[in-house]
Amino acid sequence: MSRPTIAAVARAAGVSVASVSRVLNGLPATEEMAERVRRAVDELGYVPDARARSLKVGRTFQLTLAVADVGNPVYVTMMRAVEEVVSAAGYRLVVTTTGPEIVDEVALVRGMARGYADGLVISPLRVDDDLIKSIQECDVPVVVAGNVPAKAGVDTVRANSPKGMALAVEHLVSRGRRRIAFLNGPADTVPGEARAKGFADALRAHKLQAVAQVEAEDFTFAAGREGGRALLELGRGTVAHEVAARADRGAAAARPAFDAVIAANDLLAVGLMHELAAAGLDVPGDVALVGMDDSELAEQCFPPLTSVNLGSAERGRRAAELLLARIEDGERSPKRIIVHPSLSVRRST
Amino acid sequence: MSRPTIAAVARAAGVSVASVSRVLNGLPATEEMAERVRRAVDELGYVPDARARSLKVGRTFQLTLAVADVGNPVYVTMMRAVEEVVSAAGYRLVVTTTGPEIVDEVALVRGMARGYADGLVISPLRVDDDLIKSIQECDVPVVVAGNVPAKAGVDTVRANSPKGMALAVEHLVSRGRRRIAFLNGPADTVPGEARAKGFADALRAHKLQAVAQVEAEDFTFAAGREGGRALLELGRGTVAHEVAARADRGAAAARPAFDAVIAANDLLAVGLMHELAAAGLDVPGDVALVGMDDSELAEQCFPPLTSVNLGSAERGRRAAELLLARIEDGERSPKRIIVHPSLSVRRST
DNA sequence: GTGAAAGCGCTAACAG
């Protein structure tokens, strides 16, 4: 009743286990031999055991993708891209989630030594020396989809957040907005830090000053709502003549001090959008809104969200390719790929 | 340079491999022995090989969750619930995607015989005899999150779509809507079929007739937009006096023959929402809209979507529990669990 | 309580 082994197949076919293995792996054999083996395999419903095989050959033909939050739509884009590349190369992709805690990420990387997979693509929210060390010491190739210091010497594929921020600011300025606010995620995360710096730089380049800036607790919708409320609180302040001009509207929609907001990702942007609506503010009439990631959510929300495309699909693809290349040749020097952003303009601006 | 094995640890500690194994697995040993082993393990950075271990003990302590489309937010709810249960039980969860093709699902189930994991939770979009057969014959326990005929004799946890539909219709009727349309997904899928039947039954119970009904090509946002256009086309037909009353609106927003739509899932609902907006129709003013799944998207979209909660979190939880129970005891008779729906009322109605 | 040794299912030399 238990699964048939290669020995059972060999017995049934009246040949040696080695021959069965050869036929199954496409090595030279006479047609008659191949036929007998195939027949026995079919009859018994034999399926080779991947564990035994990988124990022997030292490879699992599985690759792991580790993401922090499956609820973040940016990862579905990335996941699809990775899946496509690795499955074309004959690997199975398995996805695991790490959660936001850095210790979980370290544990995951360390755990790769157990031989679950032949390689790992990890997109960490937070990076510290422990994590870098675990990646450097990892027994299987790891590529990081995110930003890690160059001196760490690990393969990375990262977005260009500052450039993305510049695109967003430029776009808003070209639309006549000057009073720009910023809803960031936690500044102690890799993307949070990069975007804060990018935002500051981009404003400086346009000789503008940030009107308001808040850090959400997380890169989630709920945090976006909460952060949105904080932002509205901070930006409270009415531009008198404009209010007068809109008196016919009736509602007491006090306009905030900002006329545009950039959010550090789409989930935050959408959370903020709800708070703006709740405050009686029109997007883009009163406040223009731009998100980042250009995830599926950006076109699903209403109004559709102008969003900085940080190349998540391309990052996924390149990361997967890098991983495959590294598996082929463990000696090649570490590569750092930067993917360039573009802007997907939609109705929120 | 290669990974240390248990033999290396034994050598370093000056003990036998058996003793190392025992200490690592918490079996009785003198404190001195344990200490020597632990020291050697730390020094060498030894991590046991999961493949070798599982080859020997016949278990991997991994569980697989297979979903059709990672882009569908209903799966993130389910995934989180499954993850919580299985990790509490000491298992690793890995997620794989099957794609919409039934042959891929069959291949996945068959592939489980390779020993990737100790069990599988699968949520298939389409079910046929091949798939059922592959599940019945699978060497590892499988639980289906979805509907499979009782006679198949497999563990299942399913939603009660008809009941959910009844809740939706009842709610719309209580809001004074009588002209209800239906945007279904593909009718050759398990949920598509169940929801079509549920919708027909629910209307009959209220002595109503469907005003319009279309089948989208898929359970996706894009398909929802396309299906939405078809629905508007089908429901074209203007109620004269109402149009007159709204002439002040200016726009040529011809009201459709329906005043409410139920969509077979949230993604379809949101796609439709965009088409309604494009046609100048207000939700819920002109058309009330209810989705199904009550996924995160339902609260993220605008206006927030009234949605039938088909218990995806509970289904995930129960499916995981069933799987664990089945792994414990392969002989217990198959269970079929039905999770009851509820309605999350939001502003779209 | 500890060590020696068999063996999980498979692949890859090596002989023939």
Add this chain to the structure above:
DNA sequence: CTGTTAGCGCTTTCAC
């Protein structure tokens, strides 16, 4: 081209 056999890294009898 095919069969015999060692051994991947681990756990688990079985003796001691």
